[in-house]
Amino acid sequence: MNQQKQKRSRGLIFTEQGLQKLQSTISSRESQGQLRKKHTYEELSEITGLAYNTVFKVLKRKKGVDKRTLVQFFMAFDLELTGNDYTLLDSPSKHSNKCTIKWINWDDTIDVSNFYGRTTELATLKKWLVEDRCRLITIYGMGGIGKTTLSVSLVEQIKNRFEYVLFISLKKPPLLEKVLTDITQFLSDKQMSETKLSNGIKGSFSELFNYLRSHRCLIVLDEVETVMQAGVCSGYYQEKYKNYSQLIRYMGEVSHQSCFLLITRELPKEAAILAGENMPIRLMKLNGLQPLEGQKILREKNLLGTVSEQNALIESSSANPLALKAIAQIIRTTYKGNIREFLQQDKFLCDQSKKIVVQHHTRLSLQEKEVYKQLAISPEPISLLQLQKRLSIRLSTQITILESLIKRSLVIEKEGLFICEPLLNKYFKNEILQ
Numbered sequence: 001m002n003q004q005k006q007k008r009s010r011g012l013i014f015t016e017q018g019l020q021k022l023q024s025t026i027s028s029r030e031s032q033g034q035l036r037k038k039h040t041y042e043e044l045s046e047i048t049g050l051a052y053n054t055v056f057k058v059l060k061r062k063k064g065v066d067k068r069t070l071v072q073f074f075m076a077f078d079l080e081l082t083g084n085d086y087t088l089l090d091s092p093s094k095h096s097n098k099c100t101i102k103w104i105n106w107d108d109t110i111d112v113s114n115f116y117g118r119t120t121e122l123a124t125l126k127k128w129l130v131e132d133r134c135r136l137i138t139i140y141g142m143g144g145i146g147k148t149t150l151s152v153s154l155v156e157q158i159k160n161r162f163e164y165v166l167f168i169s170l171k172k173p174p175l176l177e178k179v180l181t182d183i184t185q186f187l188s189d190k191q192m193s194e195t196k197l198s199n200g201i202k203g204s205f206s207e208l209f210n211y212l213r214s215h216r217c218l219i220v221l222d223e224v225e226t227v228m229q230a231g232v233c234s235g236y237y238q239e240k241y242k243n244y245s246q247l248i249r250y251m252g253e254v255s256h257q258s259c260f261l262l263i264t265r266e267l268p269k270e271a272a273i274l275a276g277e278n279m280p281i282r283l284m285k286l287n288g289l290q291p292l293e294g295q296k297i298l299r300e301k302n303l304l305g306t307v308s309e310q311n312a313l314i315e316s317s318s319a320n321p322l323a324l325k326a327i328a329q330i331i332r333t334t335y336k337g338n339i340r341e342f343l344q345q346d347k348f349l350c351d352q353s354k355k356i357v358v359q360h361h362t363r364l365s366l367q368e369k370e371v372y373k374q375l376a377i378s379p380e381p382i383s384l385l386q387l388q389k390r391l392s393i394r395l396s397t398q399i400t401i402l403e404s405l406i407k408r409s410l411v412i413e414k415e416g417l418f419i420c421e422p423l424l425n426k427y428f429k430n431e432i433l434q
């Protein structure tokens with residue numbers, strides 16, 4: 001026990017927050033002329049009284065040190081070390097072969113063998129999880145864009161950094177109480193049973209956070225949008241799922257060493273409010289594939305077409321892999337694999353794409369539909385003022401609606417101009433306006 005304690009205390013590193021705190025104090029000393037702009041590790045070693053190698057270790061965060069060293073480093077800059085400034089270094093060897101994985105209501109046969117690209121997204125997510133030790137990460141994006149596949153692929157690559165990985169699909173959303181029971185039973189290595197929560201929801205939260213503090217766990221919640229309300233602006237929960245909001249907020253606010261990965265079409269408002277570049281809560285909007293990766297999907301079906309025809313097809317499908325796969329299949333069977341012939345049939349949209357679009361569209365409020373329609377019929381991206389001229393909605397309401405449409409992954413904002421996702425735009429023009 002003592003030995004384990006000693007071992008643990010030598011494996012500490014600064015968290016992202018701790019390092020930021022230190023760096024901003026160092027920068028202010030530089031600007032006050034108390035420290036040279038391009039100071040060396042030797043100088044830091046002199047200031048802190050720590051060996052050169054120790055300074056290097058502390059700042060690189062690849063190897064752990066003991067708590068006394070971190071305190072000494074902070075004290076040299078008149079800083080006080082708090083619990084959020086340091087964490088245990090999570091070495092892969094520590095947990096390798098030890099990770100326990102469980103899938104709840106999830107299709108655990110998701111095939112990631114023909115998975116293209118997403119290298120930047122995977123590198124960012126790995127950094128957020130492993131180096132920055134984020135507590136809450138939300139990946140959001142339109143249906144079929146590849147959120148679930150990306151998260152499965154991510155977990156494949158980093159699972160040995162965690163003791164427990166739990167995938168929970170909310171496709172048929174259970175009440176929060178059931179989810180909390182599932183998680184705590186899994187983390188306490190108990191068999192699944194009908195055990196009721198003894199101390200109500202408060203008790204289960206505190207039990208859950210005890211586990212999340214003492215173990216490094218990754219909990220993936222997929223299809224989070226199912227607990228949200230349709231027909232009103234995005235980010236609100238259905239009455240019976242209201243307390244999911246509390247779970248998300250606690251995951252971000254309470255200190256622990258685990259991570260919740262939320263996968264959703266619609267960005268929950270707690271995640272949006274708490275997130276920040278220097279916070280352990282981050283957001284990733286997942287966009288379409290890069291053209292080269294989209295071309296690989298088309299190549300799987302042996303389609304005929306020039307690169308620019310392929311790219312036109314990819315762009316009009318928002319580079320959405322699910323839509324692309326479905327369209328490629330139709331081009332192959334109905335158009336003898338000829339992309340140009342398909343593109344000439346501008347009105348055509350396959351059933352799979354329609355399904356995605358309809359699922360998104362039916363969730364909009366009446367005002368959102370109104371704003372969306374204006375964006376869809378505009379041949380060019382439009383500004384707030386242009387939009388206001390066409391609608392009889394107050395500017396502040398209009399801004400709220402646009403924000404909501406962005407959080408639903410339906411509208412893209414670029415330099416003050418707004419456009420619809422091309423895939424949805426096509427449907428809107430062809431179906432709704434007729």
Ligand SMILES: Nc1ncnc2c1ncn2[C@@H]1O[C@H](COP(=O)(O)OP(=O)(O)OP(=O)(O)O)[C@@H](O)[C@H]1O
Pocket residue numbers: 111114115116117118141142143144145146147148149150223264265289297321322325
């Ligand atoms: N990077 C990729 N390369 C190749 N195919 C991909 C890629 N990402 C996703 N796909 C394929 O696209 C389809 C949709 O992916 P996925 O189910 O992950 O989307 P999603 O964003 O989770 O959608 P939903 O919101 O409906 O849950 C799947 O068939 C998947 O195999």
Ligand SMILES: [Mg+2]
Pocket residue numbers: 147148149222223
């Ligand atoms: Mg999914």
